[in-house]
Amino acid sequence: MNQTMTYEDFQRRVSSVILTENGNCPVTPVIQMLQGKWKLQIIYELCIQSPMRFGELKKMLTPITNTMLTNALKELEGDGLVHREQYNEIPPRVEYSLTEKGRDLLPVFYAISQWGMKYIP
Amino acid sequence: MNQTMTYEDFQRRVSSVILTENGNCPVTPVIQMLQGKWKLQIIYELCIQSPMRFGELKKMLTPITNTMLTNALKELEGDGLVHREQYNEIPPRVEYSLTEKGRDLLPVFYAISQWGMKYIP
DNA sequence: CCGGATCCCCAAGGATACTG
DNA sequence: CAGTATCCTTGGGGATCCGG
Numbered sequence: 001m002n003q004t005m006t007y008e009d010f011q012r013r014v015s016s017v018i019l020t021e022n023g024n025c026p027v028t029p030v031i032q033m034l035q036g037k038w039k040l041q042i043i044y045e046l047c048i049q050s051p052m053r054f055g056e057l058k059k060m061l062t063p064i065t066n067t068m069l070t071n072a073l074k075e076l077e078g079d080g081l082v083h084r085e086q087y088n089e090i091p092p093r094v095e096y097s098l099t100e101k102g103r104d105l106l107p108v109f110y111a112i113s114q115w116g117m118k119y120i121p
Numbered sequence: 122m123n124q125t126m127t128y129e130d131f132q133r134r135v136s137s138v139i140l141t142e143n144g145n146c147p148v149t150p151v152i153q154m155l156q157g158k159w160k161l162q163i164i165y166e167l168c169i170q171s172p173m174r175f176g177e178l179k180k181m182l183t184p185i186t187n188t189m190l191t192n193a194l195k196e197l198e199g200d201g202l203v204h205r206e207q208y209n210e211i212p213p214r215v216e217y218s219l220t221e222k223g224r225d226l227l228p229v230f231y232a233i234s235q236w237g238m239k240y241i242p
Numbered sequence: 243c244c245g246g247a248t249c250c251c252c253a254a255g256g257a258t259a260c261t262g
Numbered sequence: 263c264a265g266t267a268t269c270c271t272t273g274g275g276g277a278t279c280c281g282g
Contacts, residue, residue: 010227017227025165027230030233030237031155031156031161034152038275040146040148041146041149047135047136053244058244065275066245067275067278068275069245070244071275091243091244092282094245104239104240108232110138110232111233112152115226116148118225120150158254176264186255186257186258187265188265192254212263212264213262
């Protein structure tokens with residue numbers, strides 16, 4: 001998959017790659033899931049260090065606002081990529097980490113990274 | 122890269138995967154490049170058949186409007202993913218095809234597709 | 243400390259009419 | 263046929279203030 005392929009090779013393979021049996025494209029929902037100004041950065045921070053508290057994430061992602069961080073984390077949790085662990089203490093403590101589903105995105109990031117290193121100056 | 126890895130493996134590898142030497146993340150610009158409601162569908166159509174004329178693309182992507190298709194194609198051409206070939210005939214004819222840079226996205230689509238087939242019901 | 247609730251802004255998305 | 267030009271709508275992104 002890594003060397004440059006001819007257009008004929010590409011066309012021969014593409015239907016099995018980006019189209020499933022029922023005719024749906026599995027790529028679109030994944031791209032949509034990773035959209036949003038802060039999501040990739042949040043995932044990246046949780047890759048480097050995990051778990052992370054809300055305040056730690058906010059500090060790393062400055063100048064993100066509380067609202068934006070809360071919304072992004074909720075969506076990531078809703079998509080099953082991030083796990084939220086709440087401890088009922090005073091003062092409150094909440095820790096975020098990647099799920100297995102989130103960690104399984106690594107091959108995706110790897111492929112994108114390879115492409116980016118080749119084509120992004 | 123394909124079997125599930127432990128979180129320790131993941132953390133050990135991630136910095137080399139989604140962070141380059143200069144500290145920039147090469148993933149973000151690629152995701153941004155693929156954003157937009159119609160771009161992935163356009164790329165997909167050009168994978169299946171190429172070259173395609175403006176009207177053919179418009180027909181395949183119904184109910185896309187002229188404005189949206191024009192904008193998306195211009196951005197894709199500006200990013201070097203799509204090639205535009207104009208023939209000075211009457212009536213006018215313009216054909217679009219993927220560049221090598223665009224075809225090289227196949228490993229990315231493949232990785233996303235694998236993830237999607239595992240996690241998207 | 244970790245958010246929720248509101249209100250605002252602007253760019254992306256889109257409908258419609260027109261043209262070389 | 264392959265677009266342009268124009269105007270309109272929508273929702274993601276964000277600032278600010280409030281609460282358990």
